Amino acid sequence: MKIEVLRIGQRLVRDDRVTTHVALVSRAFGASKILMYDANPEIKDTVSKVNKMWGSDFQVEIIEDWKKALRSKKSDLYKIVHLTMYGENINTIETELKKEDKILVVVGAEKVPREVYDIADYNIAIGNQPHSEISALAILLDRILDGKQLQKKLGNAQREIIPTKKGKRVMNKTID
Numbered sequence: 705m706k707i708e709v710l711r712i713g714q715r716l717v718r719d720d721r722v723t724t725h726v727a728l729v730s731r732a733f734g735a736s737k738i739l740m741y742d743a744n745p746e747i748k749d750t751v752s753k754v755n756k757m758w759g760s761d762f763q764v765e766i767i768e769d770w771k772k773a774l775r776s777k778k779s780d781l782y783k784i785v786h787l788t789m790y791g792e793n794i795n796t797i798e799t800e801l802k803k804e805d806k807i808l809v810v811v812g813a814e815k816v817p818r819e820v821y822d823i824a825d826y827n828i829a830i831g832n833q834p835h836s837e838i839s840a841l842a843i844l845l846d847r848i849l850d851g852k853q854l855q856k857k858l859g860n861a862q863r864e865i866i867p868t869k870k871g872k873r874v875m876n877k878t879i880d
């Protein structure tokens with residue numbers, strides 16, 4: 705399944721750390737791109753450094769108009785998956801969601817406008833209690849991909865971690 709993420713909200717510049725974490729979770733948990741606007745351009749540099757060192761070509765796209773981006777993805781046959789505590793519980797919708805080919809996951813930063821609920825093909829709650837866009841996104845992606853992304857090796861990495869019971873083992877893959 706092709707997965708992209710759109711982060712919306714009115715305070716993205718003041719919310720840099722959370723936006724960075726949303727981008728890193730998207731990358732590490734199996735999405736191929738994040739679309740964001742009004743965000744600090746340094747987030748793009750941070751993600752590209754992570755890509756270079758740890759692999760993948762995960763993309764950060766800075767957009768001007770999120771409503772236009774939503775419409776454009778919809779006409780490109782992406783299903784819009786809006787994460788909201790008011791939605792249908794993930795446990796009831798998970799099987800249906802897994803059958804989709806392309807999805808755009810929308811996460812909010814604060815109050816999300818009504819039109820997002822209307823344009824969404826799925827309004828999904830990761831439980832019906834308020835928590836965070838970072839945790840909601842991680843759990844959604846983990847449910848969709850059944851944890852497989854946690855063992856996936858990402859291409860073009862300079863370094864690769866060798867999992868160990870204690871300590872840190874890192875293989876340097878670049879040839880000097």
Ligand code: SAM
Pocket residue numbers: 786787788789790810811812813814815816828829830831832833834835836837838840
């Ligand atoms: N009151 C806000 C609203 O009206 O959406 C909640 C904002 S919350 C701090 C930021 C984002 O986290 C939400 O827009 C949503 O994407 C995500 N989120 C928080 N709790 C969630 C839950 N239980 N299920 C799904 N997504 C959640």
